[in-house]
Amino acid sequence: MSKVNYRHLYYFWVVAKEGGFARASERLDMAIQTISAQVKALEQELGYQLLKPSSRGLTLTDAGHAVLVRAETIFQLGESIPESVAQAVAAPAARLSVGISDGLSKLAAHALLKPILGTPDLRLTCHEGEVEQLMAELALHELDLVLACQPPTKPSSQRLTSDRLAVSPVDWYGPASLTRKAQGEPLLASLARLPVLLPTPHSGLRARIDRWFDAHQITPRVAGEFEDSGLMALFSAEGMGVFPLATLGADPLAPSLRLRLLGRSEGLYEEIHGIRSRRGLHHPLVLQILQAAAPPLRL
Secondary structure (H helix, E strand, C coil): CCCCCHHHHHHHHHHHHHCCHHHHHHHHCCCHHHHHHHHHHHHHHHCCCCEEEECCEEEECHHHHHHHHHHHHHHHHHHHHHHHHHHHHHCCCEEEEEEEECCCCHHHHHHHHHHHCCCCCEEEEEEEECHHHHHHHHHCCCCCEEEECCCCCCCCCCCCEEEEEEEEEEEEEECHHHHHHHCCCCHHHHHHHCEEEEECCCCHHHHHHHHHHHHCCCCCEEEEEECCHHHHHHHHHCCCCEEEEECCCCCCHHHHCCCEEEEEEEEEEEEEEEEECHHHHHCHHHHHHHHHCCCCEEC
């Protein structure tokens, strides 16, 4: 496969943009013969004629049009490099890549990340996935921090540090059509009777909820399972069932959907752990998140 000489391509681009060799010669401050030789060399490399004489001087052939389209992209990008470099030097971005495990409340994750959201020139990337996948990305240094419902459970060849960032009680919410019927009724009796929405089984919170139900000898009537707490809240607001929500990050959600508090599950908590590799040990934004959450948030 032949390679294009970008110097030859650049001279062709200038000739095409200027509309002829004479004006290109003025722009480049070079002899017409030199520029013409460079364009001919490009035509030989490609095996096609790019320019042809016309009544107005020169015009592009079909091959010339195709080459010009590519050259436009290449050299316009090249011309933007000095400005991009200047912007990067003048205002370097504060970058942070965070992995959020499936099943973890996104509202709680937002609450934990909130202390760094006012950082000037922040470039925050949040990636959601299974814990094993996020651990692999952490090992490859593609992530600075992983937020998960539990600390790493499998042995790892890399050194990981895990900090418990939050321990949040779990409340139950629902629409007025369901909570009104439960007024004056104990929470456990309501949950045994009303339709219930739950996190999907792979969620760390779901495992705690199942154990909590077993401990109280309740077999819930599960009407739906959801990976995202925000989506679960939307279905609850439509009357599908009552659902659990950790208090961390719940404030903006429940009022906006006109959800009513059914009660608090005593002894049931959602835990959030921050996991980092050696790369994240001294990341200033990670340290800021850890500092804001220390000691572990208890709401």
